[in-house]
Amino acid sequence: MASPNGDQVAGIDQNHSAGDKHVAAINQSHSPDGDHVAGVDQPLAAGTSRGISPGGDRVAALSRQLAEAHQELRRRLADLRSGRLQAADLRTHCLAFCTALTTHHQGEDGGLFAALARERPDLEPTIGKLVEDHVLITGLLTRITEADPAAIGPELDGLAAIMESHFRYEERALSAALDAGVRDTGWSDPVLRLR
Numbered sequence: 001m002a003s004p005n006g007d008q009v010a011g012i013d014q015n016h017s018a019g020d021k022h023v024a025a026i027n028q029s030h031s032p033d034g035d036h037v038a039g040v041d042q043p044l045a046a047g048t049s050r051g052i053s054p055g056g057d058r059v060a061a062l063s064r065q066l067a068e069a070h071q072e073l074r075r076r077l078a079d080l081r082s083g084r085l086q087a088a089d090l091r092t093h094c095l096a097f098c099t100a101l102t103t104h105h106q107g108e109d110g111g112l113f114a115a116l117a118r119e120r121p122d123l124e125p126t127i128g129k130l131v132e133d134h135v136l137i138t139g140l141l142t143r144i145t146e147a148d149p150a151a152i153g154p155e156l157d158g159l160a161a162i163m164e165s166h167f168r169y170e171e172r173a174l175s176a177a178l179d180a181g182v183r184d185t186g187w188s189d190p191v192l193r194l195r
Contacts (some may be wrong), residue, residue, distance in 0.1 A: 063175035063181070065192045068166040072194055073101055076182045077163065087149040094152065098141045100194045101163075111187025116174065119182055126173045133166045162175040 085093055093150075097164065113127045142161045144155045 014105065018033060034064070035118070062178035062188075063171065066178060067171050069104065069192050069194055070171065073097075073104065074160075076100065077156065077160055081153070081160060083153075083187075090149045090152065094149070095145060096147050102138065102141060103190045105137065107187050107190030111132055111185055112182070112191050114185060115185055116177055117181045120177050123174070123177060130166070130170055130173075133162075133169075137162060140158065 002034055015138055076093075078092065080093055113131065117124050117127055135175065137159070140155065140159050145154060147155055
């Protein structure tokens with residue numbers, strides 16, 4: 001599939017049109033290498049040390065934990081796309097996956113991103129792009145949960161391409177801020193501990 005600027009979107013071929021407009025919308029907001037933020041690697045705020053938020057909460061390796069949560073979501077989606085599941089099992093596993101991804105994004109939108117925006121207002125444009133991605137992904141998840149399991153493959157392929165771009169960007173854009181410290185106001189459970 002080609003993006004609005006004519007570039008080929010990785011992971012989507014011409015026959016997979018189900019998620020094309022979502023891939024194109026996300027791809028348009030990301031540069032060719034998956035990054036669309038300048039100035040993300042800001043120096044630490046005065047009085048902040050690596051691994052500790054300004055309030056003293058232990059937050060070491062949050063970027064790694066986020067990457068591990070994303071890797072688990074990738075693994076679960078790969079299982080769905082493998083073709084090894086029967087239709088009834090596919091529907092059940094699909095619903096579980098969609099719920100886990102939705103919970104992860106809701107935890108980010110309602111907790112992690114709000115905490116980051118308070119501590120790092122310079123990240124608000126980045127956070128806005130990530131929230132936009134979440135809205136697009138939610139639309140695709142709705143279509144997946146309503147789709148006939150026999151015809152769900154192209155939808156899952158589109159979701160895989162969108163998720164990969166989104167996760168890579170999110171990890172790069174937020175890792176320095178996460179590791180510099182952000183207060184956990186309860187967001188870490190839905191974001192990092194997938195059910």
